[in-house]
Amino acid sequence: MLHFVSKNHLTVCVAFLLVFLGGVYFYQGDQIGFKSFCPEKNGDKNEDKNSWRITELIMEKGLKYAKPSIMKGRTDVNPVTNWNVPLVWEGTFDPVVIDSIYKRMDPRIAVIVFAVGKYTRFLKGFLESGEKHFLVDFKLTYYIFTDHVDEVPKVDQGMGRKITILPVPSATRWQDVVLGRMKYATIAIDQQIRNQSDYIFMMDIDSLFHGRVGAESLSRMSAVLHRGYYKDETRGNFPYERRPKSQAYIPMDEGDYYYTAAVWGGYLEDMYKLVRYCYEQSEIDSKNNIEAVWQEESHLNKYLLHNKPTKVLSPEYLWSDYDQKPEEIKVVRISQLVKNYAEVRPNGGH
Numbered sequence: 001m002l003h004f005v006s007k008n009h010l011t012v013c014v015a016f017l018l019v020f021l022g023g024v025y026f027y028q029g030d031q032i033g034f035k036s037f038c039p040e041k042n043g044d045k046n047e048d049k050n051s052w053r054i055t056e057l058i059m060e061k062g063l064k065y066a067k068p069s070i071m072k073g074r075t076d077v078n079p080v081t082n083w084n085v086p087l088v089w090e091g092t093f094d095p096v097v098i099d100s101i102y103k104r105m106d107p108r109i110a111v112i113v114f115a116v117g118k119y120t121r122f123l124k125g126f127l128e129s130g131e132k133h134f135l136v137d138f139k140l141t142y143y144i145f146t147d148h149v150d151e152v153p154k155v156d157q158g159m160g161r162k163i164t165i166l167p168v169p170s171a172t173r174w175q176d177v178v179l180g181r182m183k184y185a186t187i188a189i190d191q192q193i194r195n196q197s198d199y200i201f202m203m204d205i206d207s208l209f210h211g212r213v214g215a216e217s218l219s220r221m222s223a224v225l226h227r228g229y230y231k232d233e234t235r236g237n238f239p240y241e242r243r244p245k246s247q248a249y250i251p252m253d254e255g256d257y258y259y260t261a262a263v264w265g266g267y268l269e270d271m272y273k274l275v276r277y278c279y280e281q282s283e284i285d286s287k288n289n290i291e292a293v294w295q296e297e298s299h300l301n302k303y304l305l306h307n308k309p310t311k312v313l314s315p316e317y318l319w320s321d322y323d324q325k326p327e328e329i330k331v332v333r334i335s336q337l338v339k340n341y342a343e344v345r346p347n348g349g350h
């Protein structure tokens with residue numbers, strides 16, 4: 001039996017009608033709310049009813065694209081993980097098709113970057129190249145955490161795209177900047193970003209976009225293979241944290257891949273869990289007088305070992321200007337810049 005508190009009998013009738021239409025409107029004071037019975041609207045019972053989720057994969061009518069083949073494709077690389085999720089390389093998707101599908105879903109994308117100290121010099125190139133290549137025509141907000149607000153450049157942006165500046169303290173160690181990303185991102189998601197975005201990318205500011213990065217990068221949790229270790233077949237060669245005292249500890253005989261912490265993304269709430277996890281685990285380490293060997297990247301790899309990503313992106317999504325491009329890397333989408341670490345890092349790169 002449903003009971004409705006309304007201002008008149010007409011409201012009651014309308015409310016009953018809406019039950020049959022798939023939801024219930026209700027009054028709370030002078031405000032009107034809506035509760036949908038549809039799973040794609042309500043999501044998990046523990047999540048906000050308005051949280052964004054991938055729904056039906058609907059494509060616009062009349063879209064022209066190449067016919068897919070079940071007999072041809074990439075044979076030089078593995079396009080799927082052993083837990084059966086996509087491992088994304090150039091040639092494993094049609095950008096016209098996948099962008100068309102996801103644009104209909106209209107997600108709001110957040111990009112979190114930290115530009116602290118001398119790293120503000122990389123903002124202009126990152127933002128300008130991002131506007132040319134990164135999720136073009138999607139709603140997107142760059143959340144720039146910086147201790148030099150006046151050095152954030154103005155760049156031309158597409159419709160539905162903007163910059164939000166969030167001040168953070170300066171640091172005397174680059175390791176503190178790295179670990180601080182998890183702390184300040186956790187706070188910002190809690191206080192602001194959760195109400196403004198559906199999907200989050202964490203990215204390093206000292207990089208440029210060189211090629212298209214589109215909806216093929218979107219999933220509940222997308223991780224990127226580290227360019228230095230993606231060919232390594234021996235788990236023991238991965239630079240995991242190997243000291244049992246650290247919360248990031250991974251034994252020598254465990255592990256899937258080694259992921260970079262310079263690019264990763266996912267649904268807002270899933271990213272929040274991961275960011276908060278890295279922050280809390282690093283705080284435990286700090287109390288135990290230990291710092292994971294690669295700071296938040298070590299904690300990220302520990303989390304993703306037990307909470308598998310729903311999509312793995314190839315090193316195309318973070319290469320480096322330091323390295324030659326091998327044959328299997330058909331396109332470099334994002335690349336880290338060559339720089340003098342001793343000059344740009346607050347503690348001289350040590």
